[in-house]
Amino acid sequence: MSAQSADIYFYGFKHEVTLKLLTLLHASSVLYTRPLANLIEQLQRLPGVGAKTAQRLSLHILKRPTEEVEALANALIQAKQQVGSCTICGHLSAEPICEICAHPSRDNSVICVVADSRDLIALEKTREYRGKYHVLGGLISPMDGISPEQLNIQSLVRRVSGNKVAEVIMAIAPSVEGETTTLYVGGLLRPFTKVTRIAFGIPMGGDLEYADEVTLAKAIEGRRELDF
């Protein structure tokens, strides 16, 4: 509770009483010295960081050498300043063209479409895919006011229609927005190339018993002939 709001709350009390109450309120808010309180507040804006974690991180940071704290602060500012989007695929990149698009030995004829750089990174970690990517930057969502124009879709259509692309793989998770986006983008691209989508089914190590019905239905629908 700030002194400001206390002022309003105690409006009408005698001045001396108000002052005393303010002192008491102040007494109960001296938990953190100001710069520390500010750091805790800033850290709490990060996802998954609550009051307790923010306090723990802050007290840890105060104990680290100055160089280490400065290195973190600089990393924050430099990442924000230097990282933009690849002009070809929309992936996070410090250069105008990202390292995947610029890579000489990756297959130009296959483009994998993802909602977000996060998904691209997850796919890259499998080391299975050697084609290129296209990052939409979100999903079509009329509920949240996100229309196709706000996404990186036009550049994808230009990219596919202007180059020899043998296949576009839609790699978008099957939510309502995901399905909408997959069908919309797929429809736009179908005149120019083959459009496929990743398989949905039982995850490896998963249990049929515990899989939800939609996943099971998708797994049956997506069945393939056994190859010996």
Add this chain to the structure above:
Amino acid sequence: MSAQSADIYFYGFKHEVTLKLLTLLHASSVLYTRPLANLIEQLQRLPGVGAKTAQRLSLHILKRPTEEVEALANALIQAKQQVGSCTICGHLSAEPICEICAHPSRDNSVICVVADSRDLIALEKTREYRGKYHVLGGLISPMDGISPEQLNIQSLVRRVSGNKVAEVIMAIAPSVEGETTTLYVGGLLRPFTKVTRIAFGIPMGGDLEYADEVTLAKAIEGRRELDF
């Protein structure tokens, strides 16, 4: 793996081969553009932040407005620059004397001794205690090479012997190091004042059935007469 270490590792290969191998290594390390990789690396140095959390936080940070990222970076540097120790009690403070020590209405005659500012903050949150504190800055631990001289103990003895202190409450958790510290500091202060310690026993809402034997023994040992 950096190009540097790869260079050494492949020392002896033909130059062309080395170049090809470096290209392959490079291909598998383009997950993150450099400033992003650096931010992830810096965040991973924080306690409880692993590779996944660091990636999640970094991608979140890149999406935030520049002002917000700068506010966080500045909060880090300012907290580190401005927050030192209170010259009286050793608590974290941006001023030479912390807000608790400087507070006019807190009881000067009782000093609560804690290992760390973290413990002080936890006690302050109860709003039960209106005396002063003394932060030792750690526990005596011969195993870790921490001797009494490295802790904020001498200033405590001066503080207690030079002022009218009616009671010193030792509020240190009962580990081996905690007990050593409590007994050592308590012994030094006994000539000057009454020394007490916080109660150990069954936590509120705790179950006797699930309490360990040492806690149960402490709870019986610390029993008090019922007051009606």
